[in-house]
Amino acid sequence: MASTKAARIGEDVWKTRVDKVNAELVTLTYGTIVAQLCADFDADYAEVNRQLDKMGYNIGVRLIEDFLAKSGTAACANFRETAEMIAKVGFKMFLNITPPITNWSGDNKQFSLIFDENPLADFVELPDDGRAQDELWFSNILCGVIRGALEMVQLQVEAHFVSDVLRGNDTTEMRISLIRIIDDEMPPDDE
């Protein structure tokens, strides 16, 4: 089954081909970036979300190369397989987590990732200004990463968080929707 195969690849890559860094370094670095963005944009959280997404996008378009090289996988046959690769290989490889995939839409074009653990958000408490809890998506960089990475393999997707434990929700859920498959001849998107 595709799902167990993806899990096996993820484990294998994580164990043998990935350089590890201290988790706290990652968490604190990312936290500082977000806190600094909040300060720089005077707590305009919508803009912070946009900036995080943009940074993620720029990471994603580079990261995909590394991902493909290390995982040694070929093109996915369908979007379901893509979801498996993202959750079980991609996230495993870079963050050592495997968020479960749920809530497939009927047309197989939308799914959710549930983040039971999120290394980016360890120790974090959102600012208590009455707005951050409703407006800031702390881990929004992940949406950009997925969007950027998939765009490089001809999949245009839209990704956004729908809930976050930091906001007091029960789960952290990211919704990913396939918009279209990009033809090879398309001019590059100048984001």
Add this chain to the structure above:
Amino acid sequence: MAGRSPAIACIGVIGRKNNPLHISLFPPGKRPALEFSFLLSSCLDIFEARMPYRTAEQDFGLLQAVDERLAMYGWVTSTGVKFVIVVDMEGGATPSTGKNPGAVGLRDADLKPAFRALQTAYIGLLRNPFYDPDQHSVLPNKSEQSFESSQITSEKFISEVRRIGEKWAPGVTSL
């Protein structure tokens, strides 16, 4: 009051510049806040006096015994943040076990787990990127009012302090 056991009456967190960061009272609302605020202030001189003799050890042990019931214990991190625990020797319920720990008094080691847990909670607070330790350092020219605004507001930290204060009892080895 024979048979009553010691319990934590107050936990205070004091910043490097002797600015109060957080004070929790146990049981909440039952103790006079001002009096404990004075008690905490009174122990700052003891910290100061003992500071030259400190070793790598962060535990300051017993700072002073206030009266027959209250005793204050201190702990200073290497960055100068001070934790103070006031123990009420008769604050707890009668222990269900046969032995009576109140009769033998407290050893300094009894409070170590509580201080360690406090320090862990404080580290957790500092790791929150939205917590800015600088905003808690009081500038010398600021007036008294700035003390109020420099309190720790993190709910996670406050509830952890609360948990430590309520769970600790003599002989507890980990919190």
